[in-house]
Amino acid sequence: MKYDVVVIGGGPAGLASAVKAWQGGASVLLIEREAKLGGILKQCIHDGFGVVRFGEKLSGPEYADRFVRALKETNVQVSLLSFVTRIIKQDNMYVITYVCKEGVQTVQCDRIILATGCRERTRNGIFINGDRCAGVYTAGSAQNLVNMLGVMPGKRVVILGSGDIGLIMARRLTLEGAKVVGVYEAKPTPSGLTRNIHQCLKDFDIPMYLSSTVTRVFGKTRLERVEICKVDEHMRPIAGTEEIVEADCLVLAVGLIPENEIARDLNVPIDGKTKGAIVDQNCQTLVDGVYACGNALHVNDLVDYVSESGETAGASAVKNHKRDLREIKTVGKLLYAVPQRLDVNSDVDGVIMYFRASEELSDQRITVRADGETVFTKVYGKLLPPEMERISVDFSKAKSLGEITVTLEDK
Amino acid sequence: MQMVCIVCPNGCRLNVEQTEEGIVVSGQRCKRGEAFAIGELTDPKRSVTSSVRTTVKGYPVVSVKTDGEIPKSKIFELMDMLKNVTLHEPLPIGSVVIGNLFGTGVNVITTTQMEETDE
Ligand SMILES: Cc1cc2nc3c(=O)[nH]c(=O)nc-3n(C[C@H](O)[C@H](O)[C@H](O)COP(=O)(O)OP(=O)(O)OC[C@H]3O[C@@H](n4cnc5c(N)ncnc54)[C@H](O)[C@@H]3O)c2cc1C
Ligand code: SF4
Numbered sequence A: 001m002k003y004d005v006v007v008i009g010g011g012p013a014g015l016a017s018a019v020k021a022w023q024g025g026a027s028v029l030l031i032e033r034e035a036k037l038g039g040i041l042k043q044c045i046h047d048g049f050g051v052v053r054f055g056e057k058l059s060g061p062e063y064a065d066r067f068v069r070a071l072k073e074t075n076v077q078v079s080l081l082s083f084v085t086r087i088i089k090q091d092n093m094y095v096i097t098y099v100c101k102e103g104v105q106t107v108q109c110d111r112i113i114l115a116t117g118c119r120e121r122t123r124n125g126i127f128i129n130g131d132r133c134a135g136v137y138t139a140g141s142a143q144n145l146v147n148m149l150g151v152m153p154g155k156r157v158v159i160l161g162s163g164d165i166g167l168i169m170a171r172r173l174t175l176e177g178a179k180v181v182g183v184y185e186a187k188p189t190p191s192g193l194t195r196n197i198h199q200c201l202k203d204f205d206i207p208m209y210l211s212s213t214v215t216r217v218f219g220k221t222r223l224e225r226v227e228i229c230k231v232d233e234h235m236r237p238i239a240g241t242e243e244i245v246e247a248d249c250l251v252l253a254v255g256l257i258p259e260n261e262i263a264r265d266l267n268v269p270i271d272g273k274t275k276g277a278i279v280d281q282n283c284q285t286l287v288d289g290v291y292a293c294g295n296a297l298h299v300n301d302l303v304d305y306v307s308e309s310g311e312t313a314g315a316s317a318v319k320n321h322k323r324d325l326r327e328i329k330t331v332g333k334l335l336y337a338v339p340q341r342l343d344v345n346s347d348v349d350g351v352i353m354y355f356r357a358s359e360e361l362s363d364q365r366i367t368v369r370a371d372g373e374t375v376f377t378k379v380y381g382k383l384l385p386p387e388m389e390r391i392s393v394d395f396s397k398a399k400s401l402g403e404i405t406v407t408l409e410d411k
Numbered sequence B: 001m002q003m004v005c006i007v008c009p010n011g012c013r014l015n016v017e018q019t020e021e022g023i024v025v026s027g028q029r030c031k032r033g034e035a036f037a038i039g040e041l042t043d044p045k046r047s048v049t050s051s052v053r054t055t056v057k058g059y060p061v062v063s064v065k066t067d068g069e070i071p072k073s074k075i076f077e078l079m080d081m082l083k084n085v086t087l088h089e090p091l092p093i094g095s096v097v098i099g100n101l102f103g104t105g106v107n108v109i110t111t112t113q114m115e116e117t118d119e
Helices: A012-023 A039-043 A060-072 A139-149 A164-175 A194-204 A261-265 A303-316 B032-042 B072-083
Strands: A002-008 A028-031 A047-049 A077-079 A083-090 A093-100 A103-114 A118-120 A136-138 A156-160 A179-184 A212-218 A225-230 A243-246 A249-252 A256-258 A290-292 A325-332 A334-338 A341-343 A351-357 A361-370 A373-383 A389-393 A404-410 B002-004 B013-019 B022-026 B049-054 B061-066 B096-098 B108-110
Touching: A002 A012, A002 A093, A012 A028, A012 A039, A012 A060, A012 A103, A012 A303, A039 A060, A039 A139, A047 A060, A060 A303, A083 A261, A103 A303, A118 A139, A136 A139, A139 A164, A139 A249, A139 B061, A156 A164, A156 A212, A164 A179, A164 A194, A164 A249, A164 B072, A179 A212, A179 A243, A194 B002, A290 A303, A303 A351, A325 A334, A334 A404, A351 A361, A351 A404, A361 A389, A373 A389, B013 B032, B022 B032, B049 B072
Parallel strands: A002 A028, A002 A103, A028 A077, A103 A290, A136 A249, A156 A179, A156 A249, A325 A404
Antiparallel strands: A083 A093, A093 A103, A118 A256, A212 A225, A225 A243, A325 A341, A334 A351, A351 A389, A361 A373, A361 A404, B002 B013, B013 B022, B049 B061, B061 B108, B096 B108
């Protein structure tokens, strides 16, 4: 079989991109490894999704359902329970190998959209010592157990990490009858939205401990205790501050990283800061015909922007032109900015850029320049690394598009 | 008194004062903040999301939510009610699972489209 576009991943990014590519006239196959579409949203049963896009507070499954319905209106072919194992380039086409119920299949296509989402950091990624016992879960796997399988991961729970996913799991486990002993955060400030600290922790009297981390776990077969330690400003444990807390479950909510195994196989250059592919404003990677969107591109905090990038990728995957790429350099206190390239041979008005500050900052100015000329500038009262910002930049006003920079500096 | 508005992701920090003329709120970026603060002092309410068990293949549990807000003090009572619910057939998204909670007119509805699967 041969398709114009193959989308890998059936989360919100993949769904949005498949619909757009089909609307653009392409034949599309969407490959998803799970039994149902919707990606991680299926298990994010709390509400707060879609505020930007629909002006409504939807739960994750409701948000996903709108896009699944839109997909069903199209002729996009969907292959569920299908896991992509290999992609090679052959005679100017991509050959995708995937495993499904029918066995090992191959399809050919001109364009690939990577919408494989992100993965969670695990215990190995953050260096917790101690016994190899059961009862240590990533927040996503704990969320899957409770919300999809109806199984509780434990009765006395310690949560490491104060990002939104950690806060939401603290409330969810409490509602289901567990005792959440506390949420521990190595940084001196919480990572999640203030709103979630109030509605998830304060509402249920769950304590939060800042500048603290889990350094060791104990338990013969099942987790019994964890060792908590205060940390200094470099996040190193302070000797003598160790404290033992009884718990049969440790939930790690310590960060997400784009899933990029397939991109690596295709030799797609990765941005060391986003850990996702380097792309132009059309979500095309540096490898012609390979696109990336959603959390596979960079970890988003709002699903609305995930859908937006999916649509960008889907709409551009049906276009044909020779690219002329310019680097977009980041200057100053930026953690990252996406896209990292500007294709001056395609539309350069209304270029959507996402960025994060490298630290908590106040009174900042972001400026986008082309050959020294300012094409966009905006002032922010407050910027926080967990909150991604979105700007729309019109490069068509610029006299020339040689050296392009994005700068974050004091106002 | 200090409060954080939880109505939208902005999370405005509100200053709330009881005066002779009534409750005076400042710090809100929109008028919903004032209504929230007054509600918090007089009759705090929350929406709740959770899940209920099912015997339908492929759905050990299915996600639900309240389609409006219920008194905050009733949250755990609602959780106990949800423990006693089991669904036996695949329901379309938005189906009412428990109607008119605590006489408030608020219902518990499903938030996942259940489909018959053959796996
Ligand atoms: C645990 C967790 C909780 C979150 N909570 C929130 C939240 O509360 N609010 C919010 O706005 N955002 C939340 N997010 C962020 C959320 O991931 C994004 O909003 C959005 O769901 C990302 O969409 P996506 O399509 O990029 O990825 P995903 O939804 O992760 O979808 C990726 C899909 O690709 C499939 N896939 C991956 N690799 C392969 C392969 N090799 N072959 C076939 N299929 C493959 C996966 O099965 C999955 O279905 C959360 C993320 C996580 C991990
Ligand atoms: S006051 Fe308005 S803007 Fe501020 S958090 Fe509440 S609803 Fe949002």
